[in-house]
Structures are given as structure tokens and as C-alpha cells.
Amino acid sequence: MANRSFKIIPKCTYSEDPRMLHIVSQLIGEDLTAVNCMLINKPPGTHEHPPHQDILYFPFRPANKILATWTAIDPVSRDNGCLYMLPGSHNPPVLHEHRDHVNQAKLFFYGLVNAGQLAPEHQRVHLEMEPGDTVFFQSTIVHGSKPNVSKAYRKAMTCHFASSECQYIEVAGTRHEQLAKQMEAELRRRGSDLSYVDMWRIKTKQVKGVRSNL
Template sequence: MTIAPDTPSTTLENSYAEDGFVVLKDALNSAEVAALLAETARICRGELGAIDGAVASSPDESDDEVIRRFLCVHYPHKLSSLMLDTMRHPAVVEALTRIVGPNVKAMQSMLFVKAEGKPGQAWHQDEMFIPTRDRSLTAAWIALDDATVENGCLWVLPGSHRDGVIYPNREHDDPRYDCTVESFDFPWTDDDAVPVELTAGSVLLFNGYLLHKSLPNSGRHGYRRALANHYMSAESLLPWALPHEGQNMAQADFRDVVLVAGRDPYAYKGIEQLRQPRIRPDRDGGCDR
């Protein structure tokens, strides 16, 4: 992994605080990326376990035919020990401890495939979907292919995380994007957006309040594969689901988590298996709302 040397004004922490994102160039080596790509094919074929909403593949289909049916698989770390190990990747975790703190837990993984023609995702903030108590939510977006403007890399609005405001959202019918709602009524325009192009093996770390989006893969061939993991401070409760009976919302704490650094102050609560691997609707055939 190569990161520019820290100076008083350009430390990883300062860049992240100022812009809401930072790139870890070449955090994964080529062998690690190749292994994750091979694992992607096994996951999409259903060889590692069931995926809710996936169409079963047949032995006579090529990996390419199978993979391009998918846009995104949620929770691949529950199917693959390699994906779980990557959630704990030392280069990513070291950076997370500098940004989030010494104690870090993960709660979600998403394996994006995005073949040519597949849609992107409209402007949104991850914290809107995964609410933390302390604004510590951080995504690690690992490029498994070179991510370019042509094949649908992420676009960000630098600094849009600073106010800690969750902007309103609405349904949309924009064919460029999948079925996820879009954020709106924020004080930036598309002219302020910056594309984040990455080489395979590089990682984009970004704040849960940062507005970001992606456009369709408009390339003539190939994929824009990426593994995105979400992390937060282990000291913070995670009110990602309704509280148990007899609890109030302030006590709600989603416990389907993976500790990746330090200690878990809430380990006494145990770990629950609450979410199962599933696919994300890609607008093909409409959105089930």
C-alpha cells in the first residue's frame, strides 16, 4: 500500500476530516484482488450458499454469463471466509483506527458487480441507511477492477459530510440509477461533484454523511466490481433495527456485527445473526416498492 507521506496539513486524518474521503492506493496486491474476483464467481454461482432473490445458475453457463446477472450481493462476508478476512484487511483496519478510533466494528458488506449497461446509484448518504449514534460510519470501497468514469466509478461532493445533516430523500424514476431512493435539497450541484477513479486494489474510505453517487457502466465490455464494507466505532450503539420488546429507541443496538479492531464494550450482549445474503434490485423489470 502506498499513501503520500504525512505532513502537518495533509495527514490522512486531516484529509478525511476536510473532504470526507481519502484514497488508500494499492492497499490490496494483485494476488489478493485476483482471489476476490475468483470468489465473486463462486458466490454468484451459489457455490458458497443461498442468496435471497438470486436466479440459480446451471453448470453449462460460463462464469461471465452468471456474474453479469448480478448488480450487488449484500452480506458476502456471511458466505465467504475470504470476504470476511478482507473485512479485517490490515491496511484498511490500520487506516480505520486513525479515522474512527482504536475500537472498530463492521456491520455490512456489499459485493458490487455492475456489468456494462447496469445502473448506478443516485445521490445518497450511507448514514441515512445505517444510523450510528456518534457519526462514525465509514465505508471502505475496495476496487476489484479499475474504476473509471466510463465504467461507473463513484462521484462525491467533497465536504458535504461536515455539517452532519441527513438530507431528505425521495423515490425516483431515473433509468440511470437502481431502485434506491435519492437524496435531494442539499446545497451542492452536480457541477461540484468529483469522480473518484481508482486502480484495482485501491480503497476509497469515506464518511457516512458524504453525499456520493455512481453512474451506469457505459463501457463497451467488462465490469466495475468492488467490495464495499461499512464500519463504525465499537463504542457506539447501532440503532439499525427496532428495539427489542421492552426497550426504548435509545437502547436499540444491532448486534449482527464483526469486531475488526480493539475491543467491543458491548460484547456481553453477544452476537446475533439477523441479516442474510440477498441481491439488490437493479430496476430490470421495475422496482418492488
């Protein structure tokens, strides 16, 4: 789902833009928590982000009550690394097996183990976008982005929103466990004793309606 109208309102943060929250609330409910908001900058020469599901990173459920927004700041093309989606891959909402792409020299850079079957090239829909274009997608949809082979940067804003219906889950023994241990090890290296769930609690912000349990 895309919209071409999102120029940020002055004095309004990206995650609090009322035009965007109006759409998000129609998809996952009126009570919304922003759980992860990022400015993404993809320099020339950046590798592909392999096919993955965002739900891997989130230790809360239900998955169908978590929604991503992704807004282009620069023109986004296949040359500078546009997003691609696998239509219908969010249904049923299951978390597939992922592995850490350590060869990319990036922490927490996970991709699908069975990408050839789950994300074949001929089924990928590439999202070329103009500044202000915004796409909304479920947390379980398989997606990724191509390498930036242009000479320009590719910048975008993105935020994940969760409904107040969401609850934290126990990650031990699940497909989240490896990532959680890796994150906690990195936090300890930086002098913090936060748990994986603690980290997510700190990152969240209520942006509409009733406060959630996140």
C-alpha cells in the same frame, strides 16, 4: 482519502485486513465493528446510483464514527460507473431528506430529494481508480456513481466500520423510518420477523479491539 496499496492478504478477509484497519482506526478509533460488507458488481447498462448518504441506512450514531472503505477490483472509470463525491458535504454531519427511486426497479435504492442543490454536477469529484485503490469516506458525505455505459463489469469491495462509541437509535419519527418499514416488510415477505435493528445486529462483526454495543 485514498491509498493504492490494498492487495488482499491471503487468508485475511477484506474487513479484517490489518493495513486497512490501521487507517480506519486512526480516523474513528481503535475499537472497530464491521457493520456492512459487500461485493459490488455493476454490469454493463446499469443505471446511475443517485446522490445519497450512507448514514440513511444505519440506525446507530454518532455519524462521524462510521466510516466506509471502497476498494476497486477492476479498473474504475467514468465509462463503467465510477464513484463521485461532493467534497465537504459531510460537514456538518446531517442527514438530508431522501426518497425511494422505485423507477429503478431496485429495493432500498434511495437518493437525495434535493439533489440539484446538494449535488450539482459541477461540484462532483469523480474517482477513477485502479485495482487495489481504496477510498475512505464518512457516512454523511454525499456521493453516488455514474451509469455503466461500457461493455465491461465494474467490481469493487466495500465495508462500513463503526466505532464502539456507536449506539442504536430509535428510528420511529426519523428519516430512517420509511426505509426501516420497507426493510421489515421485505423480511416478512421472506418469512422472517426480524426488526430493522435486529437485522443490523446480525450483520455486524467485531474486527478490532473491544466489542461494541452494536
